[in-house]
Amino acid sequence: MGSQLTLVAVSYQAYALTHSSLVVGLTGLVQLVPLLVGALLGGTLADAMDRRRVLVITQFAMAAASGGLVINATLPHPRVWPLFACTAAAAAFQGVDWPARRATLPMVVDQDEVIAAVALQTTIQQLALVVGPALAGILIATIGLGAVFGIDVATFGVALVIALLLPALVPRGGGTPMGFRSMAEGFSHLKGQKLLSATYWIDLNAMIFGMPRAVFPALGVGLFGGGAGVVGLLYAAPGAGALVGSLFTGWCSRVRHQGRAIAACVAVWGTTIALFGIIPVLWISLALLALAGAADVISAVFRQAVQQRAVPDHLQGRLSGTFFAVVAGGPRLGDAETGLAAEVGGPQFAVWSGGLVCVIGVALLLWRVPELWRDSGGGDQLPPGAADRAIAETTSELGEGEPL
Secondary structure, eight states: OHHHHHHHHHHHHHHHHHOOHHHHHHHHHTTHHHHHHHHHHHHHHHTTSOHHHHHHHHHHHHHHHHHHHHHHHTSSSOOSHHHHHHHHHHHHHHHHHHHHHHHHHHHHSOGGGHHHHHHHHHHHHHHHHHHHHHHHHHHHHHTOHHHHHHHHHHHHHHHHHHHHHSOOOOOGGGOOOOSHHHHHHHHHHHHTOHHHHHHHHHHHHHHHHHOOGGGHHHIIIIISOOOHHHHHHHHHHHHHHHHHHHTTOGGGGGOSOHHHHHHHHHHHHHHHHHHHTTOOOHHHHHHHHHHHHHHHHHHHHHHHHHHHHHSOGGGHHHHHHHHHHHHHHHHHHHHHHHHHHHHHHOHHHHHHHHHHHHHHHHHHHHHHOTHHHHOOOOGGGSOTTHHHHHHHHTHIIIIITOOO
């Protein structure tokens, strides 16, 4: 929830200081390279060393990055460059944090409790995706940006204490030696799995062209005539839809052609985003964003199920790092694309054109990668509990993968 407060606060402050959606988009783009490097290194770290130690270091580092935002926000004349520097640093360390955190869950609960733990984790995180952004708008308007960033620092402090209380979490067998050879092994496996690679590409297509969050401040303040509260609602709406959608995903484990289901969900995402860009009515826009979030969470369930089928256990950390790089890097590229499109044709043009290109991209991928359409590895062949575990991973796309 603290990270969601910061996500909204950084975007709102960037727009307030510059009145430019392009600058808002660039605050996301500047995180891309640090995030990719951190995620790839984090995947090898998660398979090589005590995961508890990784979590302790990353909580402290991310708290320090948010502390920089606090200092900048309390200056008489806040600067724009700290928004770039602090968010880039936080993205790098979160890239390291996420694979270790994902690999930790089955190490701290009994095997027969994993599904229950995932269900609890998913509910809490999806609630944070809804409450966090909505609360951010209220808090920015009442206690100010500096205090909002300060709350995020405090939440990292709580996470640091909890990480310190964990036992040692050394990977099975002592771990795999980290290095470029270890990383290359993960990439080699991914290259040989066309269906798995296609799920990565289709998600990048959705997030780069169909993720319009960079223009939420401009739309909330300009088109809808509101303030920080309306901006917060726009950020919260996809998470609300994802929360509701995640409650109705039991049927996903019975779907045999999971590749087709992924393509259908991403097409729904692109279509609803395009409609959001042409209908200037707030309640309809919020409903469309919620529908897009629901489609995204179902798509993520299927994509994670495909990954569980295609990745052996000893590569899970490295492929998790690669997966995180995709789902967290895509929205940041999308921020830049949306901001640039807004500079060319305005915020609404940036939204509807991106949604349209997303739908076209789905059609092109189905044509170029027929394995996506032919996939019939789901249904009864899905491992027990795989759909439930996959739901938990969707938080990376709508929340955990987007701290700032």
